[in-house]
Amino acid sequence: MKADIVIKNISQLVTMEGPDKPRIKEEMKNIGLIENGIVVIARDKIIYVGEGELPDDIESHEKTKIIDGRGKTVTPGLIDPHTHLVHGGSRENELPMKLNGMKYMDILKAGGGILSTVKATQNASFEELYKKAEKSLNIMLEFGVTTLEAKSGYGLDIETELKQLRVAKELNKNHPVDIVSTFMGAHAIPLEYKQNREEFVKIIINEMIPKVAEEKLAEFCDVFCEEGVFTIEETRRILNEAKEYGMYSKLHADEIEPIGGAELAAEIGAVSADHLVAASEQGMKMMAENGVIADLLPATSFNLGSGKYANARKMIELGVPVALSTDYNPGSSPTENLQLVMSFASIMLKMTPEEVFSAVTINSACSLKRENSIGSIKIGKKADIVIFDSPNINYIIYHFGINHVDKVIKNGEIVIERN
Numbered sequence: 001m002k003a004d005i006v007i008k009n010i011s012q013l014v015t016m017e018g019p020d021k022p023r024i025k026e027e028m029k030n031i032g033l034i035e036n037g038i039v040v041i042a043r044d045k046i047i048y049v050g051e052g053e054l055p056d057d058i059e060s061h062e063k064t065k066i067i068d069g070r071g072k073t074v075t076p077g078l079i080d081p082h083t084h085l086v087h088g089g090s091r092e093n094e095l096p097m098k099l100n101g102m103k104y105m106d107i108l109k110a111g112g113g114i115l116s117t118v119k120a121t122q123n124a125s126f127e128e129l130y131k132k133a134e135k136s137l138n139i140m141l142e143f144g145v146t147t148l149e150a151k152s153g154y155g156l157d158i159e160t161e162l163k164q165l166r167v168a169k170e171l172n173k174n175h176p177v178d179i180v181s182t183f184m185g186a187h188a189i190p191l192e193y194k195q196n197r198e199e200f201v202k203i204i205i206n207e208m209i210p211k212v213a214e215e216k217l218a219e220f221c222d223v224f225c226e227e228g229v230f231t232i233e234e235t236r237r238i239l240n241e242a243k244e245y246g247m248y249s250k251l252h253a254d255e256i257e258p259i260g261g262a263e264l265a266a267e268i269g270a271v272s273a274d275h276l277v278a279a280s281e282q283g284m285k286m287m288a289e290n291g292v293i294a295d296l297l298p299a300t301s302f303n304l305g306s307g308k309y310a311n312a313r314k315m316i317e318l319g320v321p322v323a324l325s326t327d328y329n330p331g332s333s334p335t336e337n338l339q340l341v342m343s344f345a346s347i348m349l350k351m352t353p354e355e356v357f358s359a360v361t362i363n364s365a366c367s368l369k370r371e372n373s374i375g376s377i378k379i380g381k382k383a384d385i386v387i388f389d390s391p392n393i394n395y396i397i398y399h400f401g402i403n404h405v406d407k408v409i410k411n412g413e414i415v416i417e418r419n
């Protein structure tokens, strides 16, 4: 077999070896760490992973690229399974309001917040949305993200929801980062339906979901299940309908109030429940029993400044598989930096570096139903790999706020080279 890229002498190689399924409890600590590691790539796949030298049955050719991994940490490409990538405008105008004590949900109730991004997204052309999202995607790739999820939800009318999803589809075709799309028409109740919310729920169920499914624009459906937004019952109806059309479920659950989002996620067999800052212990237990992944978003807690963070330690203790995401969006988490999220997870959620790496690789892959092709460095999987300019995993998390990436390899191609 002929190698196209060989990365050798790797100080710390994070393989995430083990079964392609969500890691829980102590499993989250086993990241398959190899010192003096070697990874070999041929075309777009990993063909060897181990320790020491190139094995005899793998040959190099004159174009084989040999990368010296001394002083470097190598991991699977990072996966960000919760973003609101495609949207118009920005919301820095809300910063002084928040500093003056106005709450995130009060801004929304007054017609701002998500609803102001809805206006900006409705008014933006396909090209404008594409360019803006492409810029963010480039930053994410620079930070080591090779696959991410992108939600609609800033349209709230059928044309704009479809426009957002079509932008994501086109970017997925043209950009090295793989994008998994989620339909989130149930992100807020538009002002014009405030007195008639049932009408809006019916539009989502009877018009939007069938159209999104017909155009094959989303694999997942998500709902902002929160006090003052969508109720448990509305969320159940929307996600069950989406299931009929073949979409997996995700929920924005118990972000602010413990209204039973975690319990609902377990009941309907959602793939993930996200946020969970206010989730009840009973909800966490039910998630563990039903294998629902907790996708935690500590950058959002940080940016909302509430001082409230999801109880990751309790979730891990109870056997809930934990993933981590940026939640990149213009309101509550305007950052593309997943490495920063990893540092927040360690400091604020008390997750160990090993748990953090499990959360942004294999568990995130599971949260996108991609665990058979990405999320670990394993023979036969996609050659999506990050080389960090860092001698060990702890340093990446400890030295926070900067970009530790040296190189990013996507589908066997070096797409980012920073040093």
Ligand SMILES: N=CN[C@@H](CCC(=O)O)C(=O)O
Pocket: 084, 113, 114, 117, 224, 252, 255, 300, 327, 329, 330, 331, 332, 333
């Ligand atoms: N909480 C709901 N949705 C997004 C925020 C959207 C926005 O504020 O624009 C979130 O996940 O944080």
Ligand SMILES: [Zn+2]
Pocket: 082, 083, 084, 252, 327, 329
């Ligand atoms: Zn979100």
